[in-house]
Amino acid sequence: MAPRDYGQWCGITRALELVGERWALLIIRDLLVGPRRYGELAGGLPRIPSNVLAARLKELQAAGILRRVPRSRVVVYELTPFGRELEPVVLALGAWGFKAMDEPREEQVVTPDALTMTLRTAFRPQVALELPATSYATRLGPAELLVRVDGPTLHVTRGDGPVDLAFAAGPGLRRLISGELAPDRAIATGEIEVLRGRGDLLARFATTFHLAA
Structure with a gap:
């Protein structure tokens, strides 16, 4: 053992x-x-x-x-x-650790699996239940994910596909999820780049995925 x-x-x-x-x-x-x-x-x-x-x-x-x-x-x-x-334990640990996260160091990477678990940690099913089904493609460094939200159900897979909003993000994604950075401000400053689709849906994304810093 x-x-x-x-x-x-x-x-x-x-x-x-x-x-x-x-x-x-x-x-x-x-x-x-x-x-x-x-x-x-x-x-x-x-x-x-x-x-x-x-x-x-x-x-x-x-x-x-x-x-x-x-x-x-x-x-x-x-x-x-x-x-x-162990899943709820890992998700709770991730939410706790999120509060202590700083800006990434130069040598730190984001993997698709790590980003997937961050999104699962931040997902608010009761909020999503009241919103229309929405698909997102999010790119953070080398990690590219297809994120589908349908009511309280979340599906995250690798790759790309037809979506309502595709965006690329850097460290600003953490600030968006924490509520420190407003969606419209994130787009205006270039911290979030809309690649295709409706940029106004970034506000829905930020509402659906939220972790207090």
């Missing part, structure tokens, strides 16, 4: 023994988006040493949090039902 033993009999202690090792929760974060091959996990965590990734995967598999599954002549890693129970 997990190599660390805190010597305490406590649910929080046990959770940390299972997922508290470095990189473990980020592996789980990416697998919450969907099953991944070993190379895809490594590509989504560019700083993780290969021996550490292999060790974390073995530990998480031994703990019953993920499993290896043959699929179309390759092996993928996916979360077990026990592992998927």
